[in-house]
Amino acid sequence: MLNRLFIMLLLSTSQIVTAEQVIKIAYLSQELKAPAALSNLEPFIKNKGLQGALLGLKDNNTTGQFTGQSYQLEQKIVSLEGDVQAAFTELLAAGFQLVVVNLPAEKLMALHKINAGKALLLDVATRDDSLRSQHCLADTLHLLPSRAMRADALAQYMLKKRWNKWFLVVGKTKQDSLYADAIKRAAKRFGMKIVAEKTWQHSYDARRTAQSDIPVFTQGIDYDVLVVADEQGLFGEYISYRSWLPRPVIGTQGLVATAWHKTHEQWGAVQIQNRFKRLAGRVMQEQDYAAYLAVRSLGEVITRTKKTDAQSIKQYLLSGRFKLQGYKGKPLSFRAWNGQLRQPILLAAPRSLVVAPPLEGFLHPSNELDTLGYDEPESQCQQ
Amino acid sequence: MWLKSIVLSSSLLASTTIYAETIFVSLEKDNAIAVVDPIAGKLIKTVAIGQRPRGIELSPDEQTLYIATSDDDTVITVDANSLQVTGKLPAGEDPETFAINPAGTHMYVSNEDDNQVTVIDLKAAKAIATVAVGVEPEGIAVSPDGRWIVSASETTNMLHWIDANTNQIVKNTLVDPRPRALSFTADGQQLWVTSEIDGTVMILDVASKEITQRTGFQIGGVGAEKIQPVGVKIDSQRRWAYVALGPANRVAVINAQTYDVEKYLLVGARVWNLAFSPDEKRLYTTNGVSHDISLIDLERHRVTKSIAVGRYPWGLAVKK
Numbered sequence: 147m148l149n150r151l152f153i154m155l156l157l158s159t160s161q162i163v164t165a166e167q168v169i170k171i172a173y174l175s176q177e178l179k180a181p182a183a184l185s186n187l188e189p190f191i192k193n194k195g196l197q198g199a200l201l202g203l204k205d206n207n208t209t210g211q212f213t214g215q216s217y218q219l220e221q222k223i224v225s226l227e228g229d230v231q232a233a234f235t236e237l238l239a240a241g242f243q244l245v246v247v248n249l250p251a252e253k254l255m256a257l258h259k260i261n262a263g264k265a266l267l268l269d270v271a272t273r274d275d276s277l278r279s280q281h282c283l284a285d286t287l288h289l290l291p292s293r294a295m296r297a298d299a300l301a302q303y304m305l306k307k308r309w310n311k312w313f314l315v316v317g318k319t320k321q322d323s324l325y326a327d328a329i330k331r332a333a334k335r336f337g338m339k340i341v342a343e344k345t346w347q348h349s350y351d352a353r354r355t356a357q358s359d360i361p362v363f364t365q366g367i368d369y370d371v372l373v374v375a376d377e378q379g380l381f382g383e384y385i386s387y388r389s390w391l392p393r394p395v396i397g398t399q400g401l402v403a404t405a406w407h408k409t410h411e412q413w414g415a416v417q418i419q420n421r422f423k424r425l426a427g428r429v430m431q432e433q434d435y436a437a438y439l440a441v442r443s444l445g446e447v448i449t450r451t452k453k454t455d456a457q458s459i460k461q462y463l464l465s466g467r468f469k470l471q472g473y474k475g476k477p478l479s480f481r482a483w484n485g486q487l488r489q490p491i492l493l494a495a496p497r498s499l500v501v502a503p504p505l506e507g508f509l510h511p512s513n514e515l516d517t518l519g520y521d522e523p524e525s526q527c528q529q
Numbered sequence: 530m531w532l533k534s535i536v537l538s539s540s541l542l543a544s545t546t547i548y549a550e551t552i553f554v555s556l557e558k559d560n561a562i563a564v565v566d567p568i569a570g571k572l573i574k575t576v577a578i579g580q581r582p583r584g585i586e587l588s589p590d591e592q593t594l595y596i597a598t599s600d601d602d603t604v605i606t607v608d609a610n611s612l613q614v615t616g617k618l619p620a621g622e623d624p625e626t627f628a629i630n631p632a633g634t635h636m637y638v639s640n641e642d643d644n645q646v647t648v649i650d651l652k653a654a655k656a657i658a659t660v661a662v663g664v665e666p667e668g669i670a671v672s673p674d675g676r677w678i679v680s681a682s683e684t685t686n687m688l689h690w691i692d693a694n695t696n697q698i699v700k701n702t703l704v705d706p707r708p709r710a711l712s713f714t715a716d717g718q719q720l721w722v723t724s725e726i727d728g729t730v731m732i733l734d735v736a737s738k739e740i741t742q743r744t745g746f747q748i749g750g751v752g753a754e755k756i757q758p759v760g761v762k763i764d765s766q767r768r769w770a771y772v773a774l775g776p777a778n779r780v781a782v783i784n785a786q787t788y789d790v791e792k793y794l795l796v797g798a799r800v801w802n803l804a805f806s807p808d809e810k811r812l813y814t815t816n817g818v819s820h821d822i823s824l825i826d827l828e829r830h831r832v833t834k835s836i837a838v839g840r841y842p843w844g845l846a847v848k849k
Binding site for chain 2: 205208209211212213414417420421424442446449450469470471475476477506514515
């Protein structure tokens with residue numbers, strides 16, 4: 147007891163700079179409706195993203211005590227029926243210049259229009275290639291990998307394994323079609339062949355079960371690997387072990403392409419997995435990872451430059467000087483032409499991390515991370 | 530000296546076998562240490578030691594082996610001759626790396642999960658202070674005169690200079706991203722620090738505590754992203770410095786006077802940490818992913834042998 151007291155005394159007197167610079171970051175999100183679940187055992191996570199931002203804030207403040215900087219996070223979680231645009235306008239009026247946005251693509255686009263370049267938006271939710279290659283939001287940084295980046299990562303691995311003949315199974319949502327588009331682009335890019343494409347119809351019939359339905363659905367096609375596009379997870383999990391031919395499943399289920407995964411432990415990842423679990427009481431999801439990186443990116447720039455305005459921060463983030471440690475063994479940086487975070491993609495099975503593309507041998511003249519997704523010459527966005 | 534060597538040899542006689550030199554290697558995923566005779570080039574035995582052993586050091590008198598068993602949240606003391614565990618130190622949560630002052634009286638432990646350094650009085654086996662540092666402190670080193678303890682925080686990207694007399698931070702130096710290992714030169718004038726993410730080794734002037742030199746690495750046929758410097762050692766004459774380059778699977782040989790990289794030595798996969806033989810004629814490396822250690826002849830700068838030791842060899846300590 148006495149010993150502990152002594153330690154605490156020492157702690158309190160250790161040299162800690164008093165904060166002089168206060169950095170205000172906003173976090174804007176909206177409540178979600180719980181989607182249909184495949185399993186009643188998997189809980190719906192309400193605060194994906196926010197917990198990552200809070201961990202990033204904590205890390206920034208640990209550093210800040212030595213640099214005289216203190217970070218604050220203003221949380222704006224709009225209710226299900228609430229008005230996101232109004233909330234954003236309020237943030238702008240209150241002078242927030244750094245806004246972490248956890249909203250779907252259409253809503254992000256709406257904010258972009260209101261913003262008119264005033265604040266820097268850090269998008270931690272979308273994976274749409276259109277935002278990154280056609281709409282070109284100059285005020286936005288995208289932290290999560292796009293669908294094309296994910297598909298290219300899968301394609302690199304399938305090429306390496308010589309799984310050349312793909313059977314593509316697509317769900318009925320708009321997102322599933324976009325994912326399938328990315329897969330088709332990757333197949334073309336890496337010279338692979340889509341031998342069949344089928345849409346999963348969700349036709350409910352009392353006489354049919356996954357056990358009998360999947361074999362019939364997959365019968366009569368000769369393929370190396372089944373690629374599934376089911377972003378909501380409504381049927382993809384049923385395919386493994388039930389297909390007519392014994393073939394691996396890859397894509398949104400089976401071997402998945404993701405920014406973060408619970409099985410990832412290399413390059414110091416164990417440390418952040420543990421830190422996150424202690425803070426949030428659950429495993430880190432990819433939106434949490436994105437929000438963590440968003441807040442850490444800001445911290446990294448502000449530590450080094452002491453500047454806190456959107457313009458200076460954006461300039462530094464998009465410059466060659468910015469390098470972020472993201473627990474994936476390679477320095478992360480932003481693509482200057484579209485604000486996409488360059489990063490390795492994790493290909494993970496439920497209990498083991500298989501590989502983290504870009505894989506060896508896929509070369510690029512400037513940065514091998516740019517072998518994933520739309521490269522500068524393919525993008526309509528220019529610096 | 531004469532008396533000391535008599536004591537030493539008698540204690541060696543008491544143990545079962547005598548080797549000219551012994552390497553102890555911590556095996557992160559085998560929960561054990563490997564005992565290697567580098568002269569014979571052989572793995573002698575593997576001894577179960579505790580959960581997830583990582584940092585490993587010998588006391589200055591070489592009689593005690595200290596091993597951080599991270600998942601047991603302790604640093605254990607082991608009799609370096611009998612390899613029996615003799616005690617546990619209150620090292621704080623998840624200890625990974627630590628450093629011992631030259632006098633052998635104090636140990637400084639990085640607690641990666643708690644963002645602190647724990648100071649342990651080794652004689653009393655008691656934690657006497659904790660120092661709050663940046664996020665994920667890992668590399669730690671004590672200056673040859675015992676005055677400075679430098680802790681590197683991997684995510685804050687900072688070196689914290691702790692005064693050994695007061696256990697207080699007196700200066701912070703911002704460095705390249707994800708600083709890993711650090712090593713003082715024997716004359717105490719320089720501190721060498723590796724940056725895993727930037728692929729550099731930085732050389733700091735201890736007097737000013739600023740970076741004065743930076744060396745990068747380029748290896749034909751090996752991508753820049755594979756060059757992730759970790760362990761660094763400088764010989765006592767400050768003629769050569771050696772840097773383990775992680776997944777580049779090589780050790781860089783740097784002229785410590787000109788700071789030019791003169792050679793790259795191919796060792797095992799994901800080379801992590803380094804240790805000299807007592808006479809500095811050999812350098813030993815732990816190769817994390819190929820589960821072996823490499824022996825390097827420093828007179829010819831050649832890799833002479835690799836020895837399979839067990840799963841995920843992390844660090845090593847060498848006993849005369």
